[in-house]
Amino acid sequence: MSGIGTSSARPDRSAIFPIEALGTLFDALRGRGYRLIGPTLRDGAIVYDDIASVDELPRGWSDEQSGGRYRLIRRGDDAVFGYAVGPHSWKRFLHPPRQRLWRAKRHGGEVQVTAEAVPEERLALIGIRACDLKAIAIQDRVLTGGSYLDPYYKARRERIFVVAVNCSVAGGTCFCASMQSGPKVTETFDLALTELCDDGMHAFVAEAATDEGRVVLAGLPHRPATGDEVDAAAAVVARTAASMGREMPSEGVRELLLRNLEHPRWDEVAARCLTCGNCTMVCPTCFCTTVEDASDVTGVESSRSQRWDSCFTMDFSYIHGGSVRASPQSRYRQWMTHKLATWFDQFGSSGCVGCGRCITWCPVGIDITEEVAAIRASEAH
Amino acid sequence: MAAPPEPVLAAPLVDPMLPRVGRVRARRRDAPLVFTLEIEPAEGSLPPFAPGQFNMLTVFGVGEVPISLSGDPARPGRLIHTVRAVGPVSTALSRLDRGDPVGLRGPFGTGWPVEQAAGSDVVVVAGGLGLAPLRPALYQLLAPRRRYGRIALLYGTRSPADILFAREIDAWRRRKDIEVHVTVDHATGDWPHQVGVVTSLISRARFDPARTTALVCGPEVMMRFAIGTLQGAGVASTQIYLSLERNMKCAIGLCGHCQMGAAFICRDGPVFRHDRVRDMLALREI
Ligand SMILES: Cc1cc2nc3c(=O)[nH]c(=O)nc-3n(C[C@H](O)[C@H](O)[C@H](O)COP(=O)(O)OP(=O)(O)OC[C@H]3O[C@@H](n4cnc5c(N)ncnc54)[C@H](O)[C@@H]3O)c2cc1C
Ligand code: SF4
Ligand code: SF4
Ligand code: FES
Numbered sequence: 001m002s003g004i005g006t007s008s009a010r011p012d013r014s015a016i017f018p019i020e021a022l023g024t025l026f027d028a029l030r031g032r033g034y035r036l037i038g039p040t041l042r043d044g045a046i047v048y049d050d051i052a053s054v055d056e057l058p059r060g061w062s063d064e065q066s067g068g069r070y071r072l073i074r075r076g077d078d079a080v081f082g083y084a085v086g087p088h089s090w091k092r093f094l095h096p097p098r099q100r101l102w103r104a105k106r107h108g109g110e111v112q113v114t115a116e117a118v119p120e121e122r123l124a125l126i127g128i129r130a131c132d133l134k135a136i137a138i139q140d141r142v143l144t145g146g147s148y149l150d151p152y153y154k155a156r157r158e159r160i161f162v163v164a165v166n167c168s169v170a171g172g173t174c175f176c177a178s179m180q181s182g183p184k185v186t187e188t189f190d191l192a193l194t195e196l197c198d199d200g201m202h203a204f205v206a207e208a209a210t211d212e213g214r215v216v217l218a219g220l221p222h223r224p225a226t227g228d229e230v231d232a233a234a235a236v237v238a239r240t241a242a243s244m245g246r247e248m249p250s251e252g253v254r255e256l257l258l259r260n261l262e263h264p265r266w267d268e269v270a271a272r273c274l275t276c277g278n279c280t281m282v283c284p285t286c287f288c289t290t291v292e293d294a295s296d297v298t299g300v301e302s303s304r305s306q307r308w309d310s311c312f313t314m315d316f317s318y319i320h321g322g323s324v325r326a327s328p329q330s331r332y333r334q335w336m337t338h339k340l341a342t343w344f345d346q347f348g349s350s351g352c353v354g355c356g357r358c359i360t361w362c363p364v365g366i367d368i369t370e371e372v373a374a375i376r377a378s379e380a381h
Numbered sequence: 382m383a384a385p386p387e388p389v390l391a392a393p394l395v396d397p398m399l400p401r402v403g404r405v406r407a408r409r410r411d412a413p414l415v416f417t418l419e420i421e422p423a424e425g426s427l428p429p430f431a432p433g434q435f436n437m438l439t440v441f442g443v444g445e446v447p448i449s450l451s452g453d454p455a456r457p458g459r460l461i462h463t464v465r466a467v468g469p470v471s472t473a474l475s476r477l478d479r480g481d482p483v484g485l486r487g488p489f490g491t492g493w494p495v496e497q498a499a500g501s502d503v504v505v506v507a508g509g510l511g512l513a514p515l516r517p518a519l520y521q522l523l524a525p526r527r528r529y530g531r532i533a534l535l536y537g538t539r540s541p542a543d544i545l546f547a548r549e550i551d552a553w554r555r556r557k558d559i560e561v562h563v564t565v566d567h568a569t570g571d572w573p574h575q576v577g578v579v580t581s582l583i584s585r586a587r588f589d590p591a592r593t594t595a596l597v598c599g600p601e602v603m604m605r606f607a608i609g610t611l612q613g614a615g616v617a618s619t620q621i622y623l624s625l626e627r628n629m630k631c632a633i634g635l636c637g638h639c640q641m642g643a644a645f646i647c648r649d650g651p652v653f654r655h656d657r658v659r660d661m662l663a664l665r666e667i
Contacts, residue, residue, distance in 0.1 A: 101398050104441050104484075110423075111402045111441055111482040146648075148397045148633035261664055288637030290630050295442030302442035306398075309636070316638060318628055320467045330666030338640065345643035 014230050017222040019202040023054045028219050029124040038126030046086040065172040067365030079197040084171025089284035094156050103303040118155035126163045130182030131355040135284030141347045142287050164189040168236050172245035173356030181353040183240040194233035205233035248369040254341040265375050270328035272364050277310030279358035285351050397633050400439045400484030405477045412543045416475040420460040429457045431492030432517030433652045437632050439484025440473040447629045449514035463513040489632040491652045493518040498594035502530040506607045508537050508599020512545050533560040533586035537579025540567045580610045590615030598624040621655040
């Protein structure tokens with residue numbers, strides 16, 4: 001089990017197992033009490049959801065992504081992990097869109113408040129990519145690294161089993177390579193797979209990094225990978241790294257943005273931004289939430305739930321008399337400078353892992369890498 | 382109740398988002414739409430608080446809002462909160478009656494530097510409801526009175542009817558060891574004191590700017606002007622403290638709402654030393 005902070009475990013020598021053994025892996029995880037979450041096709045996209053069997057993986061599918069655009073395409077082969085990330089990130093499962101916090105019941109003048117039980121469910125995250133593992137490590141610091149922590153996140157997070165996958169194709173909006181967060185999986189996994197799918201061969205080069213990962217791998221039909229197979233797996237990752245759709249030189253981005261909190265580019269991007277908040281919903285690191293109280297008609301029972309919120313809404317910064325960030329300029333600036341600048345001060349790293357989701361799922365195709373580049377270019381003059 | 386703001390590792394069973402139940406013991410009207418509630422815990426005792434800290438108060442079924450502690454830190458057995466009814470939750474709070482339940486989380490945030498100010502003059506500048514979070518500091522300043530040099534309270538409100546804690550202010554006026562100036566924007570017939578903005582009182586107060594600590598709380602515009610005037614009078618930015626307000630949903634640094642630049646106001650504030658937030662305050666909509 002890849003508990004929080006156990007990322008330093010060194011992977012073993014690689015093994016290799018055939019595609020047929022993937023079903024055995026799923027059965028083994030289910031047998032160990034895990035609920036399987038993995039990629040599957042839904043409504044024209046590859047999303048993460050409960051999966052019962054290998055048949056539900058998007059075999060033979062890939063995607064085409066660019067600013068504001070996502071399209072499924074057929075691959076020429078049977079690869080089951082041959083695509084980039086879709087609209088869902090794993091935060092949907094670890095830090096879900098809605099979480100009840102407590103319920104209160106009133107008996108006369110007495111009120112009894114009962115905390116929502118922390119979940120005991122164990123999730124196996126199948127097919128998670130390097131950028132999203134980095135994002136989980138970031139959310140670990142945000143939600144469990146301070147004096148106060150989110151007990152629901154912590155409980156789910158501590159019980160996950162991670163089957164990571166090294167990316168074999170880069171999406172059109174990916175830029176993990178320049179953010180040093182991919183495409184090779186380097187931390188926080190139990191098993192890491194590289195899919196080899198050509199020359200009539202369909203197999204996974206696998207590394208285990210934890211005791212539980214080793215036990216699970218040992219239960220699969222496998223053999224040690226040959227030097228050529230290990231090289232082939234490395235070549236897959238190298239090819240992906242070399243074909244990134246975007247890049248964002250990370251050098252000095254924090255200082256660049258903090259120097260330019262007043263800049264005409266914020267007006268320019270605000271003219272295009274619809275402040276719909278899609279970027280914050282798809283982003284695997286955005287963590288902001290609000291709370292909602294509800295009560296029954298009699299006022300006897302009430303409850304409070306936490307739900308995802310977005311710094312793009314007017315309510316987000318509302319204080320009596322008006323919103324602190326009333327203009328779209330200021331809200332876009334908050335989003336981007338939080339991700340790329342103040343996140344370093346707060347949590348010791350960038351808040352962006354270069355997954356490209358905010359670019360693909362922006363209805364007007366606003367591109368965070370382009371916005372940074374524009375501000376950088378303005379200083380060159 | 383949740384742990385105090387010092388870094389304490391929350392034990393697995395302690396849920397900082399879970400309110401504990403308190404009960405209203407008394408309710409007093411202070412000004413139009415402003416009420417002071419006295420709350421005691423339904424069971425157990427209350428943790429101590431520092432002047433300037435706040436609690437998250439819940440009206441069950443309605444919602445939760447941040448409200449400063451406005452009582453005496455030396456009497457922690459009861460919570461005193463002064464609430465202005467401006468919207469759904471604050472209105473529901475202000476309508477609570479004796480015996481009604483209220484949810485409590487806290488205390489949260491940083492406090493006024495009452496300890497560090499020992500030995501210096503202290504100028505307290507309050508605008509409107511800003512007096513509420515400053516009152517605990519005044520209690521502490523006046524308790525071991527000889528620990529401080531001169532003390533001045535400069536308070537501005539809209540009209541004489543809006544003056545909070547009027548009886549207490551009158552009592553302070555009669556003391557020789559605190560200088561009290563109150564001003565209103567709009568005077569009514571029999572108002573004997575100043576009319577005008579609170580910043581105009583700064584030049585009336587006697588203090589040695591080189592050894593003065595200033596505590597400022599009120600609407601952000603008022604604080605901007607007051608701080609400018611204090612600096613003009615020779616008080617260094619490093620000697621000026623202010624309390625900032627932002628939307629808050631968790632008060633524990635997890636919901637993201639209260640951010641101002643890199644600061645989480647709920648955790649790194651609400652009280653800040655001026656030089657540490659000066660650059661941010663200079664920006665609009667940050
Ligand atoms: C640290 C701190 C201390 C405060 N101390 C006091 C006090 O002692 N007495 C007092 O009367 N008020 C105080 N306030 C302001 C008080 O929290 C708001 O008036 C209250 O949240 C308004 O909520 P509402 O639902 O009644 O009104 P609405 O204006 O309808 O508010 C809707 C929501 O917006 C948010 N909100 C609105 N105004 C504010 C605000 N000014 N600050 C933060 N969030 C806001 C809240 O989440 C609220 O639930 C304090 C605020 C902060 C941040
Ligand atoms: S900011 Fe955009 S590219 Fe960066 S992690 Fe979030 S969604 Fe991915
Ligand atoms: S970018 Fe906005 S929504 Fe995302 S974590 Fe930062 S403040 Fe929250
Ligand atoms: S109020 Fe939630 S982070 Fe400060």
